[in-house]
Amino acid sequence: MNGSMTDTKPDTKPHSPVLIGLAVMLVAFNLRPAITSVGPLLTGIVAETGLSATGAAALTTLPVLCLGLGGALGPAAIRRLGVDAGILAGIAAVLVGLLLRGFGGLPALFAGAAVAGLGIGLAGVLLPALVKRDFSRQAGRATGLYTMALCVGAGAGTGLTVPFEHALGQGWAAALALWSLPALVAVFAWAPFAKARPAAAASVARRPAPSLWREPLAWQVAGFMGLQSSLAYIQFGWLPAVLQGRGLDALDAGYLAAVAAIAQAPGALLLPTAAARARDQRGWIVGGLAAMVAAFLTLAFGPEILTVPAAIVLGFASGGCFGLGLTVIVLRARDAAGAGALSAMAQGFGYALASLGPFGFGLAHQATGGWGLPALLFSAIAVAGAICGLGAGRAQQVGQAARGP
Template sequence: MTAASARMPSPLLLGAGLMLVAFNLRPALTTVGPLLAAIREGTGLGTTGAAVLTMLPVLFLGIASVLGPRVSRWIGPDRGILLASAVVAAGLSLRAIGGLVPLFGGACVAALGIGLAGVLIPGLVKREFPGQAGLMTGLYTMTLCLGAAAGAGLTVPLQDLFGGSWALALAAWALPAALATLAWAPFARPSLAPATASSGGLRPAVWRSPLAWQVTGFMGLQSSLAYIMFGWVPLVLHDRGLSTVDAGFVAALMSVGQAPAALLVPTFAARLKDQRGAALAIVGLTLATYLLVVFGPLWLVVPATLGHGFGLGGCFGLGLTIIVLRVRDAAGAAALSAMAQGVGYTIASLGPLGFGLAHEIGGGWVLPSALFCALSLGAAGFSLGAGRDRHL
């Protein structure tokens, strides 16, 4: 029996624990959008403030992605995931206080936990499920999407349940995050393997590689599209005439649409020698369905939103897959992942901010949509380099 198997006696329980943690890594990001109109009305938050509110969590995802490898060397990935889940729960709990300071502060704290877990979980999956890494990564990504859908679809009903309090509706998601933390606690034991510096030795080469920057650019710009939609699509739909409840429900459908793509697109793309065609197709779908959601007839909103979710989920899954395919070993994957997520999420944070500022300047959704189109074209351009059959 190996040390890992002694420490983790049941792969089924380990997998279930990981999925519980994964489910709680998106509600902090998708629950604000459906309540954005109520938050602005109740606090006097302007369009610029709302744009900053949707930008800050993504920025802190990038910060946490850079810190992830250090946390892993410090306490090991197992305990690191426990810490990350606890931080998410703490950040969500802050929102119960009400007011803008706890709202912004809680968003940043929760995002730190989300970003930390996002860096640590893939490495743990590769360690504990070496023969099923693809399947487990797909299940992990799909569970992220289901958590995002639950957050988008259930938060407005929770607000009604709590007598119209948006603060309590947001903070309610701390409970499942806390339960996930408790569920993971039995697995959070010290790492028996000594830390190595192999990935650190590869970092200078990664940062000097044009291919690494192309992968990072694709990861950042496609992530920007997703976080724009997480933060702003409920308000877009509300402006189109949908009620707050219906807008939240349709936003949840967008996240539901991501789930099958998170499984199918990476599996398909990994079988291809060159991923450029797949990337162009999935980015094109994302852009076309976005235009239908914002400007198409109302009767097409639901199918267009599902299709848009499929596109966003496919882009995210493809981004993670390209990171793995462009390196030769686990050390290279760790170095490229830290760069692509750390820098990529920093780039992505500018998308929701720019989208909100464009809405304030233009007074509608035409100028923000032009920005969305430009980001989509940028992602497609970077995919032409990132999708080539090359290795670092």
């Protein structure tokens, strides 16, 4: 990741863009294990605690809902703390939430999910503003790299949590708490940058953020971000259960879900990088969502021999769509302040919308006892996301849409 830090004071020694980029990727790695590590253990948690199907749906929904609430704090964090310190506050909250889960029991599990979700939402909203400020000339590549790191973290949370539980032999709480270690590393890795660039953060905060609530383009970006995220969180929270429903054991289902999660990484890097070079991103968005639906249906109902290829396609397309969501935030904004405001709206409202996906998916499964109705819901969400994406992918910027291309 290359870039310049034009907002720093002359007497402030800038850090290497490479070091900043590596620190960003380390932060990004920790923005999903708090969410993806629960799904592989959900069956065991339900069996041990007696959690109902509705409670399990609420557990998979809560962190996503809190992502939206944390994202809504983005503009205030930019004004009061600046982008860099705001990211530090977010990753510190993730650390606290992960530690809470180690106490065991449902209250600590739900509380940890909420606190970690708030931190993920806050840090996630501020990263596009940082990219627009420091890496604006390489927005697609920079977004792809940190989204790739985020997807690697998602895959690690899905694939390694069950082996951690087996290796530790201390139950699900200890396995979940182990994810606090990389979060602690991220806190220490990002702290020097939060301290080193107060002037850059303040200069972004001083720029007035545009009003977006009457902008159709902003709503389209938010809708696409939320709906594609809803599909991803259904995948994170319920794919292991779907796979177990077709006869796989918990370990095999976890590994297959991990294949899907890890396959997000190349998609998150390649699709946004390529799409950012195109005149608009509409074709990439529709193609990515169509691939997600086809792969998910294959995993749920298709021949067993196709499960591994389908998992790879699902992950690649899911990571690509998430990267596209973040990329259109950067591309549709005029400057760092605009990117921060659009990111807060798109991710704040978007994640609140996204939280309905896994909750509705769980309720649909509870109502029918099967996966047909949930799969239909998954497909309908993808269609709605494509409709929003056709608007969000246009070659316009916020403030320009009302006047036409």
